[in-house]
Amino acid sequence: MVYNEEIFVVRKGDPMAAEARKSADVARLREQARKLRIEIVKMLAESGSGHTGGSLSAADIVTALYFYKMRHRVDEPKWPERDRFILSKGHAAPVLYGALALAGYFDKSLLGNLRKIGCPLQGHPSSKLLSGVEVSTGSLGQGLSIANGIALGLKLDKVPARVYCLLGDGETQEGQVWEAAMSAGHYQLDNLCAIVDLNSLQIDGRCEDVMRIDPVGAKWQAFGWNTIEIDGHDMQAIVAALDVAETVRGRPTIILAQTVKGKGVSVFEDKAEYHGVTPNREELAIALKELGE
């Protein structure tokens, strides 16, 4: 199965047809994001362990990547020309697992075994155990360097594929992120698009209280990146930003996506305490009701 190639062909042709298709896409993607959130809360409630807030905040971005922008093949996960996705904020594994399951990489029934012994759905993604995961992540700050390396390799081989890397905002407190930011600028990696899930919260509280990361945009610009600031829950904006990023030449693009931690479920929204806490039975019922399940 090939995702999005049809869209890709249309986009190269008639601009009006492309626009019409895109607005239809946005409605489809919103629905897909709703389904993804349902899978996230269900698997976390079942598991009783995992990261709720940061998975929900990234659900719209990950949906746009897997069901709109990225060219990938479910029946050929190692297709050399696939676009790559690196989940640098590896604790948001449920959003990746949900997307992979909905795309068809494995059966949805596996989601209920998240974090159980013998299940390939480890607490943080393991590429050795789960097909569709590009590289194991979980220790923050390392994904962007990996994405850079893939982007360099693709450029050497003149493969037109693109690399996407999702970081958390708290994660950008790691020094290695800025080493990698410098390298991507230096090597002009225009086949790379990073996205920061700016949900403003980390385990110990608000990022601005724990360790200020602002001004975010100015920092990335200073490192030679093209920056795009969007509402990370506005599907139209996400789609547009990903499209623009693909047209930028000579430098990497970073999408700074303002999000709400726990987005989509009122009891979890904007609460640091739901960083690593899963929904209990009552919360799951509320979540499923609010998500229209």
Place this chain on the structure above:
Amino acid sequence: MGGREETKPQTTTDFCGQSVATRDAYGATLAELGAAHEKIVVLDADLSGSTKTAKFAKLFPERFFNMGISEQDMVGTAAGLALAGKIPFASTFAVFETGRAWEQIRQTICYSHLNVKLCASHSGLTVGEDGASHQALEDIALMRVLPGMTVIVPSDGYETRQVIQAAAAFDGPIYVRLGRAKVPACLPQEYTFEIGKGYSFGIGRDVNIVAIGIMLPMALKAKEMLAQSGIDAGVINMVSVKPLDKELLLEAAQASKFIVTCEEHSVIGGLGSAVAEYLSEQNPVLIKKIGVQDTFGCSGPADELLQLFGLTPESIVETAKAGLAQK
């Protein structure tokens, strides 16, 4: 174009019988391999002149990535290049490669089992004048503990060349420990390196000296000195520290019931520990470890530092005799 000319494969020596630093043999072999294998890419962290990756960089600039002074990013980028199907060699000083970037090596390279070659120079005391901050005495311990990591410590130029060729052909993470100082040639022409295999210079009846790196020529000298005292000593080059050549080790332990290990590394966690871990379970014999005794190094000329820290043929002889008296 002069540049074109330079990319032609060079005729290189195999370093057999030559006294060179292992880092020099590494640099030359890498350049040679680069001509034959398009997939080989090289990364360095601003030390290409010292690690000798500069030779590759000059010949294949499009396949060389200087990452600046950022070892963690270098290791992560190497991981990404491996994911893109390349064969990356990432080099800097051993202390930075294994220490500064240890967690990146653990999390990204070993956990995902990526095909990255970590070839670090300036290991051990023979860094010399730069002192303790730059003398890696813990790198073998740091790499050996990682699941799926292979740890190789070549002794001379001839062996290094074979090790680097084997590393390029091998699929998986590998750490190769290289040195700054020129070392004498040790290994004979007929020697062939193989991951997981050591090399015996004869098994001794009284004691067997298991050595790596710059300690191998000292062990061979000690063997001669011990022979003059009527002591039959054997010498094993345990180039493959992980996986260890258990068969050869067992043979040596059974023959002499006494092993002396020699390494330019802390006596904690390195070759001596690997040998002791295995033999204590399989065939307990007396083991004495020569190495740096749980302390930092210091500045000074390399040869004087080796004297100061007791890494000499004389100290091997003394230790062997003390062990025999204890048996």
